[in-house]
Amino acid sequence: MSLPRKKLLLLVDDSKTILLMERMILGGGAYELITALDGEEAVEKARAELPDLILMDVVMPRMNGFEACRRIRSGAATSNIPVIMVTTRGELESVEAGYESGCADYVIKPIDAQELLAKVQSCLGETLDGGGDALPS
C-alpha cells in the first residue's frame, strides 16, 4: 500500500525571516514545502510545480502578490490552486477591495501560528488538527 502524497505548499515572501517562520509552522512532515522570493518567481513555480496551496505575501519586488495571484488564477493549469494572502491590516483593505484577484483567504501579520495552520487545513479540505503534525498544539 502506498502512502498518500504529501500536499505541496508554495510559500512566497521576500522576507527570509517570514519564510523561515512559515516553514517552522508548516514543516514537520505534514507538507512538502517550496519557496519563492517574489511574485514573478511564484508564478513560474506555480506553473511548474502545481502546488496544492500557495501562501502569498502582498508587497514584494518585481511583482506584488495581487498581480501574481491574478496570473495564477487566470492560468488554465493553476486556476484552481487556492491562494492565501499574507498581509498587514493596511494591505488587507486592498485585499478586501480586490478580492477579484482570486485569493481564497488571508492571514494577518504578525502571523498567528494556530490561525495559519487552521486556514491552510481549511483551504486544503483537511479536518482541523487532522491534516498533519506540523505544529503540535
Place this chain on the structure above:
Amino acid sequence: MLSHPEVARWNVALVNLYVAIHQLHGTLVRAEVVEALTEIVVGLIGSEMLAVFERSDDGACFRLIGSFGIDAYEYRELSASDDPLGRLLASGVRYVDGEPHALADELETPIAAALPLRLDGRVTGGIVLFSLLAHKRGFDDVDYDLFDLLTTHAAIALRCTAGEVSA
C-alpha cells in the same frame, strides 16, 4: 501539566525565538544582520516604523544603522547625554509605552518601545519601535520573550560584524 493554550503559546514562542536566533546569527554580513533585525521587528513583532542604532565606541552617541518607515535623516545620530531618546537607550532599561520608566516623561515623541542592546553590561546599541501595526493593540508575552532575546543577541550579532563596517 500545561493547558492547551499554554502549550500553544509555548509553541509560538519557540518558533519566534528559533527564527530570530537563526536569522540573527546566520550571517557575518552587517547588512544582512540589520535586514534580519528589521524583518524580525516588522514580521514577528508587528511594527512598520523602527530604527536600529549602534553606540559609538566612546559611548557619546547612537548612530542609525537601519530603519524602516521613518525619516532616517532625522534619527541619523542621537546624543547619549542630550537627546531624550538617546538618554533613554543609554539608561539600559527597556521602555514600553504605558509602563513606568524613569525617563519616560522626557520623550518628545511618543514611541511604542525602546530596547537597549546590552553586551557585557554595556549598552552597545538600541532598537526603537515608533509605532505598532494598526491592528496590534499592544505587546504580548511572545513579544516580551523576543525583546529579551534581542537585547543580547542583536548586540552579539552586530558586534560580530563590527569589523566588517570599518574594513
